[in-house]
Amino acid sequence: MILAVGLNHYLVLSALIFSLGVLCMATKRNAIGILIGVELVLNAANINLVAFSKYNAGVGDGHIFAVFVILLAAAEAALAIAIFMNFYNTLRTIDVDRGDELRG
Amino acid sequence: MDDLAFYIFAAVSLLSAIGIVASSNIVRSAVCLLGTLGGVACLYFVLDANLLAVIQLIVYAGGTLVLMVFGIMLTSKSPWVGFRATRGQVAGAVLVAILMAVGISTLVLTAEWSQSANAPLKTSPSVAEVGEMLLTDYLVPFEVASVLLLVVMIGAAYLARTEK
Amino acid sequence: MSQITLPWIEKSPETLSGYRRKAILLLFVLAVGHLGIALVSLFAFKPGQLADWKIPFVLALVLGASLAGMAFTAGAFGVVFYRIIGKFLRWSYVAFALFLGGVVGACLIVWLHAEIFTFIKGLSAAEGEHRVWLLAVPYDHTVRNIYAGLEAIGVEVPVLAYALWPLQFEFIRDLVALGGIIGFISIIPAFGIWWERKVSARIQSRMGPMRVGGWHGWLQSPADGLKLIFKEDIIPPEGDPLLFRLAVYITFVPPICAFLALPFAAAWVFRDLDVALIFILAMLGIEVVGVILAGWASNNKWAVYGSMREACQMVSYEIPMGMSLLIPIMMAGSLKLTDIAGAQAGGFWNWFVFANPWCFIAFFTYYCAALASCKRAPFDLPESESELVAGFLTEYSGFRWSLFFFGEYAAMFIVAGLAVILFLGGWSSPIPEAWINSFLTAVGASPDGFFGTLARGLLAGGPIIFVLKATFLFYVQLWVRWTLPRVRIDQVLYACVQVMLPLVMVLLLANTLWILGTDHLQWGWLNVIDGILHWILVGIGVIVALAILCIALYGFKNNKRLVGQLAVVDQLPGS
Numbered sequence: 001m002i003l004a005v006g007l008n009h010y011l012v013l014s015a016l017i018f019s020l021g022v023l024c025m026a027t028k029r030n031a032i033g034i035l036i037g038v039e040l041v042l043n044a045a046n047i048n049l050v051a052f053s054k055y056n057a058g059v060g061d062g063h064i065f066a067v068f069v070i071l072l073a074a075a076e077a078a079l080a081i082a083i084f085m086n087f088y089n090t091l092r093t094i095d096v097d098r099g100d101e102l103r104g
Numbered sequence: 105m106d107d108l109a110f111y112i113f114a115a116v117s118l119l120s121a122i123g124i125v126a127s128s129n130i131v132r133s134a135v136c137l138l139g140t141l142g143g144v145a146c147l148y149f150v151l152d153a154n155l156l157a158v159i160q161l162i163v164y165a166g167g168t169l170v171l172m173v174f175g176i177m178l179t180s181k182s183p184w185v186g187f188r189a190t191r192g193q194v195a196g197a198v199l200v201a202i203l204m205a206v207g208i209s210t211l212v213l214t215a216e217w218s219q220s221a222n223a224p225l226k227t228s229p230s231v232a233e234v235g236e237m238l239l240t241d242y243l244v245p246f247e248v249a250s251v252l253l254l255v256v257m258i259g260a261a262y263l264a265r266t267e268k
Numbered sequence: 269m270s271q272i273t274l275p276w277i278e279k280s281p282e283t284l285s286g287y288r289r290k291a292i293l294l295l296f297v298l299a300v301g302h303l304g305i306a307l308v309s310l311f312a313f314k315p316g317q318l319a320d321w322k323i324p325f326v327l328a329l330v331l332g333a334s335l336a337g338m339a340f341t342a343g344a345f346g347v348v349f350y351r352i353i354g355k356f357l358r359w360s361y362v363a364f365a366l367f368l369g370g371v372v373g374a375c376l377i378v379w380l381h382a383e384i385f386t387f388i389k390g391l392s393a394a395e396g397e398h399r400v401w402l403l404a405v406p407y408d409h410t411v412r413n414i415y416a417g418l419e420a421i422g423v424e425v426p427v428l429a430y431a432l433w434p435l436q437f438e439f440i441r442d443l444v445a446l447g448g449i450i451g452f453i454s455i456i457p458a459f460g461i462w463w464e465r466k467v468s469a470r471i472q473s474r475m476g477p478m479r480v481g482g483w484h485g486w487l488q489s490p491a492d493g494l495k496l497i498f499k500e501d502i503i504p505p506e507g508d509p510l511l512f513r514l515a516v517y518i519t520f521v522p523p524i525c526a527f528l529a530l531p532f533a534a535a536w537v538f539r540d541l542d543v544a545l546i547f548i549l550a551m552l553g554i555e556v557v558g559v560i561l562a563g564w565a566s567n568n569k570w571a572v573y574g575s576m577r578e579a580c581q582m583v584s585y586e587i588p589m590g591m592s593l594l595i596p597i598m599m600a601g602s603l604k605l606t607d608i609a610g611a612q613a614g615g616f617w618n619w620f621v622f623a624n625p626w627c628f629i630a631f632f633t634y635y636c637a638a639l640a641s642c643k644r645a646p647f648d649l650p651e652s653e654s655e656l657v658a659g660f661l662t663e664y665s666g667f668r669w670s671l672f673f674f675g676e677y678a679a680m681f682i683v684a685g686l687a688v689i690l691f692l693g694g695w696s697s698p699i700p701e702a703w704i705n706s707f708l709t710a711v712g713a714s715p716d717g718f719f720g721t722l723a724r725g726l727l728a729g730g731p732i733i734f735v736l737k738a739t740f741l742f743y744v745q746l747w748v749r750w751t752l753p754r755v756r757i758d759q760v761l762y763a764c765v766q767v768m769l770p771l772v773m774v775l776l777l778a779n780t781l782w783i784l785g786t787d788h789l790q791w792g793w794l795n796v797i798d799g800i801l802h803w804i805l806v807g808i809g810v811i812v813a814l815a816i817l818c819i820a821l822y823g824f825k826n827n828k829r830l831v832g833q834l835a836v837v838d839q840l841p842g843s
Contacts, residue, residue: 004107005106005107005110005111007217008212008213009110009114010147010151011209011212011213012209012212012213013114013117013118013147015204015205015208015209015212016118016121016205016209017117017118017121017140017144018204018205018208019201019202019204019205019208020118020121020122020124020125020201021121022197022200022201022204023125023197023198023200023201024121024124024125024133026189026193026196026197026200026201027125027189027193027194027197028130028133028189029189030130031179032130032134032172032175032176032179033130033133035172036124036133036134036137036172037124039137039141039164039168040121040124040137040140043140043141043144046144046156046160047144047147050147050148050151050153050156051151053153053228054151054152054153054228056217060228060229060233060234060237061237063153063155063156063228063229063234064234064237064238064242066153066156067155067156067159067234067238068245068249070156070159070160070163070164071163071249071253072249072252073163073164073168074163074164074167074168075252075253075256077168077171077172078168078171078256078257078260079256079259079260079263081171081172081174081175081260081264082259082260082261082263082264083263084175084179085175085178085179085263085264086263086264088178088179094179094180129508131508131511131561131564131565132508132510132511135511135514135518135561138518138554138557154541154542154543155542155543155546157543158543158546158547158550159546161547161550161551161553161554162546162549162550162553165550165553165554165557166549166550166553166554166556166557166586167553167583167586169557170553170556170557170560170579170582170583171583173557173560173561173564173579174560174576174579177560177564177572177576230542231542231543231603
């Protein structure tokens with residue numbers, strides 16, 4: 001029965017969220033919007049890891065990987081925001097399409 | 105009951121993810137991100153990954169999201185400024201995203217997974233087990249990650265400082 | 269200016285008493301009618317006569333009619349005896365009696381509920397397969413089955429079998445438990461706000477609310493709540509109306525979710541999560557998102573200032589708060605709140621706050637950080653009324669505004685409850701249970717008899733002790749708020765990053781080494797020092813507790829005199 005939830009449901013959900021994250025990265029011109037897209041993509045990957053850890057005979061490796069992904073996402077967000085602040089201080093805007101000069 | 109929970113939380117996270125993409129107001133996008141993060145955290149609860157669910161809530165929703173809203177507040181001149189991509193760009197991006205979603209889904213649904221994909225085989229590790237794994241099998245990545253966090257902390261503070 | 273008219277007040281006394289007579293008649297007729305329906309259905313439907321799908325309707329008929337009948341009876345008696353009730357409410361200590369009665373009553377109801385649930389689980393399952401009509405959820409016990417079980421213990425009331433039937437589902441049980449939690453959460457702000465006003469009045473030598481409800485204005489908060497519901501609801505048109513509405517719920521719901529994992533006693537917890545502590549911290553952390561959004565969506569300079577301060581403060585104080593909480597976790601070796609509290613049972617000298625000096629200091633660092641993360645004074649920068657109008661609350665009015673306070677008071681209770689569970693022994697009483705048992709046998713009461721069970725339930729630990737302890741720490745929050753001046757925002761951040769964070773790190777490291785030395789390496793000399801320090805700390809704790817008790821008794825004894833003196837202006841301080 002298709003309504004009984006199995007591994008595939010989680011994988012499809014993750015694929016959808018991943019695509020939405022990519023779409024978000026592609027359509028937003030606000031730098032923080034792009035960061036939000038990245039977070040979506042990472043979340044999609046995490047769903048995969050945890051679902052595989054639950055449905056295939058893992059020993060919890062998926063959980064560990066997911067913990068590291070969350071950790072790296074947090075680190076990445078902190079750095080990205082710091083870079084955006086610098087970007088804004090230099091260009092007085094957060095529109096990524098305006099950051100096309102090589103000179104700072 | 106678990107199935108019902110899955111459908112509810114999956115719907116919440118998907119709808120909020122669509123909200124993120126569809127909203128032109130960046131603050132609203134961030135609020136929708138809260139919905140997605142919360143929905144995914146609830147899915148972790150459904151998957152018996154309690155530790156991961158609370159880490160998701162405390163790090164993403166309590167920390168990263170606050171940081172993002174903070175960044176939005178500091179970098180926008182007016183709350184309602186929205187930069188929109190051009191129509192052609194949006195159309196191309198939507199096309200690519202749909203192709204990607206369909207492609208990955210087909211790949212996933214046709215793949216032969218090594219184990220039976222519809223019955224959970226093992227009870228998930230408890231918090232104590234995850235902790236033990238972190239400090240034995242994964243000790244080196246754990247320590248490297250802590251060093252990385254330190255580096256990131258210093259780097260972010262250096263980048264975000266004001267020029268004297 | 270048009271004259272405000274209140275039609276029901278401007279009637280003549282004769283007309284009013286006519287209305288009253290009609291109301292009494294109507295209410296009594298309705299009450300008798302509903303009770304009649306309930307009684308008829310009580311005897312009309314015998315278990316086994318009905319198909320299963322009719323059960324919910326019969327249940328609605330019986331329970332609904334009896335509840336409505338009781339409500340109408342109560343209403344009718346209220347209208348008849350309103351003067352006597354008014355007099356009764358004006359007695360002293362009615363508020364305390366009602367509050368304690370409410371807590372005890374809630375405990376009794378939950379306990380009864382648990383007993384009934386074990387009773388149903390203990391019944392033998394009915395033959396055949398049964399499914400709920402339409403939903404196809406399987407269940408074990410039919411009404412006939414439950415009735416047979418009731419007959420076996422000598423209760424021959426058919427309706428009771430119908431009433432017990434839904435309780436076999438976990439879902440229904442969860443719903444009842446949620447109802448209890450939400451009821452408790454609505455009591456906290458109502459009681460807490462009134463109490464805060466009385467405490468602040470006491471500290472400032474005033475009276476505080478005195479009129480509404482009788483004794484010391486104890487109905488003031490429900491009256492204020494009623495007023496707030498009817499106030500005009502203003503949404504700034506230049507802001508973001510959607511986020512303005514949403515922010516309230518993001519602030520208000522997480523503290524309530526935190527109650528789902530907060531144990532009130534060993535078995536008194538909605539979900540005993542193995543990550544309960546981090547879950548509660550996460551919920552308190554999400555609250556801040558709502559506050560930031562509230563400030564942002566208001567499109568008001570002061571509101572944005574308030575929410576920026578809130579963001580800085582919350583994010584930075586979460587770190588010392590979480591790190592101080594690591595110390596009791598390390599002592600207990602578990603993240604489960606029930607385990608942590610269980611490790612401290614058996615006398616107040618076992619509480620973690622007295623375990624070693626590091627825990628003792630960590631209790632205070634936790635409490636300060638918790639004050640800051642609840643935005644309570646002296647850290648109430650986000651809503652500091654003398655600088656920022658009302659901070660992020662500036663644009664809010666009416667019921668939305670009061671929902672923020674629901675969230676705030678719920679969060680205050682949660683941090684107090686966490687402090688109790690992690691440092692102050694949770695729900696275990698200061699006196700060991702063995703002493704109570706031997707005392708009971710000494711006075712000739714069996715510890716397992718009725719009075720013995722009651723005494724043990726009240727004294728040896730349980731939800732009532734937990735609520736009392738948490739209420740004390742809640743009171744300390746009020747006390748601090750009305751005693752200390754507010755600090756500046758840069759001082760708040762300085763205190764966190766440069767004072768509290770290094771201190772907590774040192775504590776964490778020291779505690780780790782200390783436990784390593786005493787528990788794992790078993791160094792003799794360190795164990796001796798540990799024992800001496802432990803008893804010194806216990807001594808400090810006893811002295812502080814006795815001092816607080818003496819001060820409270822002194823204040824209580826001089827209560828009447830002080831209020832009498834206040835009328836004489838000459839004796840006011842500074843005159």
